[in-house]
Amino acid sequence: MNVKNKKLRALCVGGAGYIGSFTARELLNKGFQVAILDNLSTGHRGAIPNGCDFIWGDYGDLTSVTSDLLSGFDVFFLFAGKINVEESMKNPWLYWNENVFKLINFLEILPQKAFIVYSSSAAVYEPQNFPLNEECDKKPVNVYGVTKLAAEDVLLRYCELKELRVVCLRYFNAAGADLEGTHGEDHHPETHFIPSLCLYALGILKDFSIYGDNWPTKDGTCVRDFIHVLDLADAHVKAVDYLVGTDNNFSCFNVGSGCGYSLLEILKCFQKILNRELNISISNPRDGDMPYLVADISKIKSVMGWQPRFGIDTILETAFSWHKKFPNGYRC
Ligand SMILES: NC(=O)c1ccc[n+]([C@@H]2O[C@H](COP(=O)([O-])OP(=O)(O)OC[C@H]3O[C@@H](n4cnc5c(N)ncnc54)[C@H](O)[C@@H]3O)[C@@H](O)[C@H]2O)c1
Known part of the structure; x- marks a missing residue:
């Protein structure tokens, strides 16, 4: 994809949620053309920044969006998923379905050579009493982490199948709100x-x-390790710069403090x-x-x-x- 000197068109899947809406705002600030696709299962209309197109309703789910719709974008930010560790232990099937099977469905219809920034998690690691680097053992201790690791693996396979370029950002604990206190975290139930x-x-x-x-x-x-959501949003913009400039088609980065x-x-x-x-x-x-x-x-x-x-x-x-x-x- 020739992306130099052109206004990139970004699709934020799950962009009405906490981290997605902050990232969408940061992308707009940086001159991207931004659309949000969200089924509003846990996201909020009020979180969607002015200036974004919003795709929802019949096409607003990872499983109902069409390939025609996706062909209009250069870079895909994949925030959508279920995030509650305790719930994942009680209902593993829900987490496999929402975090892995729906992702496969989406990747099947994604255009060749797309750029992807995926919201992964620190939960993929085997917990250790020292700071975790990207090479540390992956041995999740909860179902949520198992599905995030499986999703990374799925993305790696599709990199080969579709010549995608993927960055997995492994977030640690996202927290905080914008500096004016007008946008912030709103999960139901709140478990963070x-x-x-x-x-x-x-x-x-x-x-x-x-x-x-x-x-x-x-x-x-x-x-x-708590990381401010504005810093996390900034990491997504930097991830696009990295994707544009690299030949590496799959890479993972920790994002924490x-x-x-x-x-x-x-x-x-x-x-x-x-x-x-x-x-x-x-x-x-x-x-x-x-x-x-x-x-x-x-x-x-x-x-x-x-x-x-x-x-x-x-x-x-x-x-x-x-x-x-x-x-x-x-x-x-
Ligand atoms: N919040 C954290 O601290 C944290 C830490 C590590 C990783 N993550 C990852 O970051 C991502 C975003 O987390 P968040 O805290 O913003 O969660 P969130 O629940 O606020 O946002 C998720 C968004 O995705 C949407 N969504 C869910 N399933 C969908 C589907 N099938 N189709 C379309 N839209 C769908 C929801 O409506 C919501 O707007 C998740 O993938 C999560 O695993 C979050």
Whole structure:
């Protein structure tokens, strides 16, 4: 594909969701022509940035879109999927269907030589007590991670079949909102730590638990690597620059901050911002959870020239500001 000196046409599949809508906004800012395809199963109309075309309804699912529609785009961002680890342990079939079989269906009708940026996850790795680089063993401990790894493998096969060029971005924990607090995370039910903490502080969630304080970590709670969603969006734009300039047809990159914080440390940072203490309980560990997930981000830094700009304080402040302004999320 000759993409030099032309306005790239991007299709964000799942672009009405959290990470997809932030990326779509960043792509528009960078001069891409952007469309969103979404079945609105977990996404929101209100999250779709002005200036994007929106494909939904009869054609808005990975399984119902047509090859004619797809032929109008140069680069495909694949955010669509199911993301709840606990749910994946209870209903593996749903996760295989949504995250793998529907992806195969979509790849079957994708034009030859398309560029793809795929939303993969840190959940593909075997958890270890040190920062994970891209070569570390892949041994997911939950069904969600198994399906993300299977999806990477499917993409690798289709690279050969259709001469695709694919970048898998393995996100660690996405969090935060835009700096004005007007767009942010809105999942139902909310299972992620930082938005749940914000909703609890605002009195919208009545209870809040940390799952397990007996993990083999510094203070017994899980250690996570939180990455601001604006930094994640920026990594997608850099991934396109990389795809345009490389001959490598399949590659994977971690996208995290490179810093690990225990959940108790996050709680303490958040209480400082609130200037008060929260009453938190400890409950049993969740099925499929991992004690320590922190990224080694040297590869994406050196190959794409990407690096995170926002730290944990900005993540917490922007997330709280969004939830305070929009306690019902996009359903106001
Ligand atoms: N949120 C995180 O911290 C995180 C971490 C690692 C990886 N990821 C990956 O990033 C991606 C996006 O995560 P998110 O937090 O933005 O999730 P999200 O639920 O907010 O967004 C997913 C979007 O995809 C849409 N969708 C789902 N199935 C679809 C289908 N079959 N056809 C069309 N649209 C469909 C939903 O309506 C939603 O708008 C997921 O693939 C997830 O596995 C997320």
